[in-house]
Amino acid sequence: MLQNLLQGLASILTHRSGDVFTVLLVVSVLWRATVVLRIYSSRPRHIPIEAKPYPFRRWFKDFDFILDGSTQILKAYKKLGAGLTFAIPSMGEYQILASDPRDIEAICNASEETLSFHEAMTDRLKHYYTIYRFKYGEPDPNDSIPKRVVKVLLRMQLDALRPTIDEKIRKAVDAQFETAAALKDDWRALPTFFFAKSVVEELNARVILGEEIGNKRECIDAALRYVGDVVFAAEVARQFPAFLTPIIAPAIMRWSGAMNKLVDLISPVVEERKRLQAAGVPDLSKKYADCIQWTVESSKTPAQRETPRLVAVLIGLLLASSHQMSLTLTYVLYALCDHPEYIIELRREIEEGFDARPGSSNPFKKLYLLESFLLEVARLNPxxxxxVQRKVKKPILLPSGAFIPANNLVAVPQQALARNSAVFSNPDTFDGRRFLPGNDYIRETEAVTKFTDVKYSYMFWGPPRKPCPGRWYVSHTLKAVVVHLLMNYDMKLEQKNAKKYFLWTTAILPRPTIGILLRKKKNVVDVGRLAM
Ligand code: HEM
Incomplete structure (x- = not known):
């Protein structure tokens, strides 16, 4: 059959006979055959495999995976039973999903040479095209610069940045509210996801890009568009053979222009900061408390200090920070509206426990219910x-006995694991008090579970030994947004029982049409004056 197809294709090409449809059909059958061969030759062994990728109907199953990959994974996890590592074919490779605790630990701690984070991200994000020609590896092989900037410098400066963060949140929320359509009884309607994205982007643009450009409307708008462009370009490119990526991804990015706009805005600021540093101007990081300054100062070698490289690192930070934070804030708003009983309790807790004193090291320290609420939202809404998505570079034998050849993708199915009834009782039910310490004595005297904690049984922040360095910033700013909203606004969802999510491969995204209603609260308590 293959021979006939090849002969048919040769005849069409040589005699220019046949129509475009036949050529497309033959090319796609051949392409599919090579994909199936590649998948077959690198199939994992000694592991349950959910569905084989070879039958013809599986071709169409790939589209199923695009439209609800996460549901397929959840179903397979429940069918096979928790704690069992399994494989599922998807879009040109096997995904090996580690559910056995021993395998989870092995995957989290494998070296970059065996299980590559960089290659998995390259496949997923096409970052050379979507993050201004960013390349992993040299000149910063361990990504030490962005990690230092976020984990050390941003975290250290959080206290100093608090007034700026609070003001940004207040202005961003109020501005969105003022421009929203007014409804009966003083309610105003806003699209929830867009509202969350706008607040997050106003904040992140300032913290990452500084006063000069981070406060500019054109910069915030470009950053907002850019994050959406990356998700769109990378996902579209992923659906086509890899040799088309250099055409598809840059075309989409150029068409929108948001990335180039950011490059034009950031480059001169980076140049100026380098010039000031070279001139020996003192206290630059005090004058410019932002990620541009910390990135310039943390970059030491000439290759690290080239302006395009610095700009790419900063744009990458904008992306890493904004997309997931906006999703999480949206899910927090959904949860507050779906469970209004927490609104009352959280307000009470804020009035009693929020510490707004300028010198206080952690204004949210006593907001235990808020901490638990965020943990629960994140558990159910990754x-x-x-x-921990990793491309297999060298064949690996997992502790469970599963053998994984190169070229597959391994990952931890965090959404499924968070619904393991052996770890979480009634795992499908939202319980905002789930992580709350038992009583006041325990809260005061023992270490309590925090939103920023990392564990193998709670993988929201990634591998416990190499987790997200931005989690303290996320925890601080999300809490600040929730406190501001709860103390100044009433809220409810526009459509109560509407579907709130849509699925795209394994991503879980909020539907842009779900609206939130906000109304200025009567009897506003000035949180700026609350002190323990
Ligand atoms: C809700 C928001 C966020 C979530 C859920 C999240 C989640 C994650 C996860 C799971 C990883 C580990 C990826 C892996 O090893 O497979 C990661 C890495 C990373 N995140 Fe976040 N993140 C968030 C926000 C942020 C923010 C705000 C920043 C920056 C300000 C940031 C910067 C980074 C960086 C630089 C890495 C790479 C670290 C490395 O190379 O080891 N993230 N994030």
């Missing part, structure tokens, strides 16, 4: 069904 931004992606998978975490």
């Amino acid at each position: 931004p992606d069904a998978l975490v």
Whole structure:
């Protein structure tokens, strides 16, 4: 049959006979045959495999995976039973999903040479085209610069940045509210996801890009568009053979122009900061408390200090920070509206426990219910069904006995694991008090579970030994947004029982049409004056 197809294709090409449809059909059958061969030759062994990729109907199953990959993973996890690592074919490779605790630990701690984070991200994000020609590896092989900037410098400066963050949140929320359509009884309607994205982007643009450009409307708008462009370009490119990526991804990015706009805005600021540093101007990081300054100062070698490289690192930070934070804030708003009883309790807790004194090291320290509420929202609403996604570079034998050849993708199915009834009782039910310490004595005297904690049984922040360095910033700013909203606004969802999510491969995204209603609260308590 293959021979006939090849002969048919040769005849069409040589005699220019046949129509475009036949050529397309033959090319796609051949392409599919090579994909199936490649998948077959690198199939994992000694592991349950959910569905084989070879039958013809599986061709169409790939489209199923695009439209609800996360549901397929959840179903397979429930069918096979928790704690069993399994494989599922998807879009040109096997995804090996580690559910056995021993395998989870092995995957989290494998070296980059065996299980590559960089290659998995390259496949997923097409970052050379979507993050201004960013390349992993040299000149910063361990990504030490962005990690230092976020984990050390941003975290250290959070206290100093608090007034700026609070003001940004207040202005961003109020501005969105003022421009929203007014309804009966003083309610105003806003699209929830867009509202969350706008607040997050106003904040992140300032913290990452600084006063000069981060406060400019054109910069915030470009950053907002850019994040959506990356998700769109990378996902579209992923659906086509890899050799088309250099055409498809840059075309989409150029068409929108948001990335180039950001490059034009950031480059001169980076140049100026380098010039000031070279001139020996003192206290630059005090004058410019932002990620541009910290990135310039943390970059030491000439290759690290080239302006395009610095700009790419900063744009990458904008992306890493904004997309997942906006999703999480949206899910927090959904949860507050779906469970209004928490609104009353959280307000009470804020009035009693919020510490707004300028010198206080952590204004949210006594907001235990808020901490638990965020943990529960994140448990049930990860931004992606998978975490710790790694491309297999060298064949690996997992502790469970599963053998995984190169070229597959391994990952931890965090959405499924968060619904393991052996770890979480009634795992499908939202319980905002789930992580709350038992009583006041325990809260005061023992270490309590925090939103920023990392564990193998709670993988929201990634591998416990190499987790997200931005989690303290996320925890601080999300709490600040929730406190501001709860103390100044009433809220409810526009459509109560509407579907709130849509699925795209393994990503779980909020539907842009779901609206939130906000109304200025009567009897506003000035949180700026609350002190323990
Ligand atoms: C709700 C928001 C966020 C979530 C859920 C999240 C989640 C994650 C996860 C799961 C990883 C680990 C990926 C892996 O090893 O497979 C990661 C890495 C990373 N995140 Fe976040 N993140 C969030 C926000 C942020 C923010 C705000 C920043 C920056 C300000 C940031 C910067 C980074 C960086 C630089 C890495 C790479 C670290 C490395 O190379 O080891 N993230 N994030």
